[in-house]
Amino acid sequence: MKKLIAAGMAVIMSGLLLIGCGAPQKKIVIGLDDTFAPMGFRDDGGNLVGFDVDMAKEAAARLDMEVEFKPIDWNSKEVELNSKKIDMIWNGLSITDERLQKIGFTKPYMTNRQIIVVLSGSDIKTKADLAGKVVGTQEGSSSLDAINAEPEVASTFKELRTYGDFVAVLNELTIGRVEAVVGDEVVLKYYMSKKPGTYDVLEDNFGEEDYGVGLRKDDTELLGKLQSALDAMKAEGKSAEISKKWFGEDIVK
Template sequence: MKKWMAIALVAVLAVTLLAGCGTAEKKKIVVGLDDHFPPMGFRDAKNNIVGFDVDMAKEAAKRLGMQVEFKPIDWNSKEAELNGKRIDVLWNGLTITEKRKQNILFTNAYMENKQIIVVAAKSPVKTKADLAGKVVGVQDGSSSIEAVEKEAAVAKSFKELKKYPDNVAALMDLKAGRIDALVVDEIVGRYYIAKKAGEYAVLNDNFGSEEYGVGLRKDDKDLQAKLQKALDEMKKDGTSAKISQQWFGANIVK
């Protein structure tokens, strides 16, 4: 009798463990993004979330056999959203920095980007040195802030470093003359400027280059490996280049 009970107990445990393994397998990936960040992730005229990174994430999830959900978040609270497990990844033009690496696990870089300086078309500001005594705008929570602060002497020369909730508001203030320049991701800046021909100019000087990666929780190494494999395959078979061509008119995938 005892032997029979022991066998039954082992069987129950085995079934329980198998069931547990099945439920642990992730079926959906929740992507956190700023939905006011074209062309990486934003809402179209029909209020659908679209963009370069959106298409990249959809393709990667498809290759992993997973569903994908896009969840707009406060980008300034992105690490809290990620580590609070309200999202699975940050995939929205997320710059890889040493500071962020302390709290975020990254894939390899899939894109390189510069921090450009945008001014009004007729602005007297022609170089970085001309920003002395000027009001310079940046998006709050963006890597543009870190890029500017790295050049302490230049940043100290500003009259003010003004932070905005998004780059659209900053560009509107630039056009209105409420700020003298905007430091912004090249990809984003040029996307907007292309629609406003003749209104803005980009200086030859910039605040350095940066690399974009997908951000995950530090302990989520399994998902990181799967995503990296998908990204590598997408680059190798030309899918990433095709998506890039659709959004930027060129292959700018790293």
């Protein structure tokens, strides 16, 4: 009987050791807009892919954590984070003064511009030409913040319309319901590349900004570990490798 008990205990203990060695210590849930190509979006098979998705997977592996990606309403991203429905916002999240008051950020890892896109052949050539025009952007985005930060320009628009994502905004531009689009350069240029000759980018823009990963302000330990992982990825050339896959060059800061 003692031998049977001892054997049984050995089996249980070996199973526990296997579980302890093989399983990640924790799962982190990352919130994203799943139409924000090439940062995080769905491929033709419906799989979540993109630059930020690859970066998050690599960082999570280095932290020995399981990662889950959760599409969210981008307009409610801070609420999703602070209500603990997600643990991070990692999807081309611009670092702004307003957001810094609500959430914590990693160091910037990429610079982005807020560009103005029009249809090829448009009579809109400068920011001043937006006067009397219908302009579109994504709701809850830093693009909207950038427009509102220039009230002397925004006040001249005939109308400012917001949409759930930039795919919808560009569609509205294509069919003529808006006359110009303001949005993230990395995203709009990706979609523009799919329809060469359809759009033009103005030289004028609504400013530069940096992307960072957003966490809850009190999640300082996780933020520190994540930053260390990102720093190591940069130093070892892994982030450059991921950048070249999606952008053809290393644009990581």
